[in-house]
Amino acid sequence: MTILENTKLVDNVYRMKLGGGHKPVTAPGQFVNIALPDKFLRRPISICDWDDETFTIVYKVVGEGTEMMSRMSVGTELDVLGPLGNGFDIEVQKMRHPLVVGGGVGVPPLYGLTKELLKKGCHPTVVIGFNTASEVILFDELQALGVDVFVSTMDGTGGVKGVVTDAMAKACVLYDYFYCCGPRPMIEALKQETMTEGQISMEERMGCGFGACVGCTIETKNGFRRVCADGPVFLKSEL
Numbered sequence: 001m002t003i004l005e006n007t008k009l010v011d012n013v014y015r016m017k018l019g020g021g022h023k024p025v026t027a028p029g030q031f032v033n034i035a036l037p038d039k040f041l042r043r044p045i046s047i048c049d050w051d052d053e054t055f056t057i058v059y060k061v062v063g064e065g066t067e068m069m070s071r072m073s074v075g076t077e078l079d080v081l082g083p084l085g086n087g088f089d090i091e092v093q094k095m096r097h098p099l100v101v102g103g104g105v106g107v108p109p110l111y112g113l114t115k116e117l118l119k120k121g122c123h124p125t126v127v128i129g130f131n132t133a134s135e136v137i138l139f140d141e142l143q144a145l146g147v148d149v150f151v152s153t154m155d156g157t158g159g160v161k162g163v164v165t166d167a168m169a170k171a172c173v174l175y176d177y178f179y180c181c182g183p184r185p186m187i188e189a190l191k192q193e194t195m196t197e198g199q200i201s202m203e204e205r206m207g208c209g210f211g212a213c214v215g216c217t218i219e220t221k222n223g224f225r226r227v228c229a230d231g232p233v234f235l236k237s238e239l
Helices: 064-070 108-119 139-143 164-171 184-193
Strands: 002-010 013-019 031-035 043-050 054-060 079-084 098-103 125-130 148-153 177-181 198-201 217-220 223-226 233-235
Touching: 002 054, 002 064, 013 064, 043 064, 043 079, 043 108, 054 064, 098 108, 098 164, 098 184, 108 125, 108 139, 108 177, 125 139, 125 164, 139 148, 148 164, 164 184, 177 184, 184 198
Parallel strands: 098 125, 098 177, 125 148, 177 198
Antiparallel strands: 002 013, 013 054, 031 043, 031 079, 043 054, 198 233, 217 223
């Protein structure tokens, strides 16, 4: 695929739009695995948004590979494997007011999810959490979809001071189902605080990205599962 855009959003976070022939995205929450020059392993990154011709990823610079990506110019061609994984299931019976919760770079795949939930006729509420206001991403884009968006920051520089569950409590959010993606501490807190079933996108280091190397295996109530192939999305009741 060809890079059509590679824009800095905030410190160390970039938005990249890729164009070219690709398989259709079958569910929000799927990801791609990107090959980089002189790097043995591909970099798995969630799909944020897509159409018939392109898809968009939002990634954070955390090592040599993503730092290399941040310097790539428009027109560069990349070897992209995907879309991969089993994403979020939006065909949940009797769901009308889903809660969508993201933390840090777990927020991008929830943008595409929110768009699909709206198309289905649901009325989602979005809660996103960050360390500080300067790290907040996709707030304006989510608001532009016409949904209520609540923000928490650990240092209180933006939105509610604290974590996402603090923002949920202050906003008195009512919901009948939930979706989330973010760091493990946030996921564990949501598992304790939420009173409904929900879907959780797990983050693990990946090797192949399609289930062959079993390097991203986690233990669930139903045995060991590969995050890349059996997930990355799992039911709350499975974890």
